Amino acid sequence: MAEVLAVKNIVKHLGGKQVLHNVNFSVEKGEIYGFLGPNGAGKTTTMKCIMGLIVPESGEIQVFGNTGLTQEARKKVGFMPENTYLYKHLTGREFLRFNGNFFGYTKDALEKKIEVLLERVGLEKAADRRLSGYSKGMLQRVGLAQSIINDPELLFLDEPMSGLDPIGRKMVKDLLVELRGKGTTIFFNTHILADVESICDKVSIIHKGNIIVESESLKNIKGGLEDYFIEKVSSFDTELDTTNS
Numbered sequence: 328m329a330e331v332l333a334v335k336n337i338v339k340h341l342g343g344k345q346v347l348h349n350v351n352f353s354v355e356k357g358e359i360y361g362f363l364g365p366n367g368a369g370k371t372t373t374m375k376c377i378m379g380l381i382v383p384e385s386g387e388i389q390v391f392g393n394t395g396l397t398q399e400a401r402k403k404v405g406f407m408p409e410n411t412y413l414y415k416h417l418t419g420r421e422f423l424r425f426n427g428n429f430f431g432y433t434k435d436a437l438e439k440k441i442e443v444l445l446e447r448v449g450l451e452k453a454a455d456r457r458l459s460g461y462s463k464g465m466l467q468r469v470g471l472a473q474s475i476i477n478d479p480e481l482l483f484l485d486e487p488m489s490g491l492d493p494i495g496r497k498m499v500k501d502l503l504v505e506l507r508g509k510g511t512t513i514f515f516n517t518h519i520l521a522d523v524e525s526i527c528d529k530v531s532i533i534h535k536g537n538i539i540v541e542s543e544s545l546k547n548i549k550g551g552l553e554d555y556f557i558e559k560v561s562s563f564d565t566e567l568d569t570t571n572s
């Protein structure tokens with residue numbers, strides 16, 4: 328299987344504190360990859376480094392085999408940030424139009440694409456309302472639609488299910504599984520383990536900026552992800568206590 332993402336020993340400090348400690352993992356084509364960790368573990372920071380929004384002090388990131396996110400790679404990548412705050416004065420449809428305009432669609436093709444996406448994420452009725460009036464769940468949905476407007480080969484989602492009700496979560500999970508069926512590689516951050524168990528192929532766990540589990544196949548995790556997660560996190564903490572005392 329081909330590697331589409333490799334994160335190699337990245338180190339990042341923020342506000343005088345080391346947030347990432349030699350973060351290291353890789354993702355292969357066609358998998359749904361869950362990047363798990365408690366709140367504040369460093370998931371968003373890692374994703375920001377991959378997307379080139381912030382620059383690690385050391386280490387290397389390869390996307391499709393090239394260092395950094397090249398212009399060419401950008402066209403084949405989708406990204407949904409943790410909070411879609413921006414452009415609140417736009418309607419859902421205008422927001423998608425704005426984002427779709429970067430990808431060389433003809434006007435008609437883009438309008439068709441937007442229609443399909445709005446329906447797929449259940450926003451067809453809200454399409455012409457402003458984002459400022461959207462609920463958290465609706466913003467998640469329009470953010471997700473935005474992230475796949477270019478039919479990306481590699482999709483990054485930061486907490487895609489948080490803020491969604493059970494129906495919304497089911498919609499997102501079904502969509503991710505459908506995209507994997509078409510060959511899309513999906514990398515998503517989450518602290519909600521139940522979302523992972525049903526759809527992920529592999530997981531890594533980050534805790535206090537350290538990768539404590541790297542690219543483990545979900546089928547190798549016996550006895551439930553929750554117990555596994557808690558066991559890994561607490562044994563790391565115990566080790567840290569021992570080292571510090």
Ligand SMILES: Nc1ncnc2c1ncn2[C@@H]1O[C@H](COP(=O)(O)OP(=O)(O)O)[C@@H](O)[C@H]1O
Nearest residue numbers: 341342346364365366367368369370371372373
């Ligand atoms: N701009 C910043 N300045 C200082 N500290 C930050 C900044 N952004 C994040 N952090 C800290 O870095 C750590 C990791 O944050 P983050 O990557 O957002 O975690 P996660 O997404 O796993 O919840 C946290 O302790 C957070 O408080």
Ligand SMILES: [Mg+2]
Nearest residue numbers: 370371372409
């Ligand atoms: Mg986060």
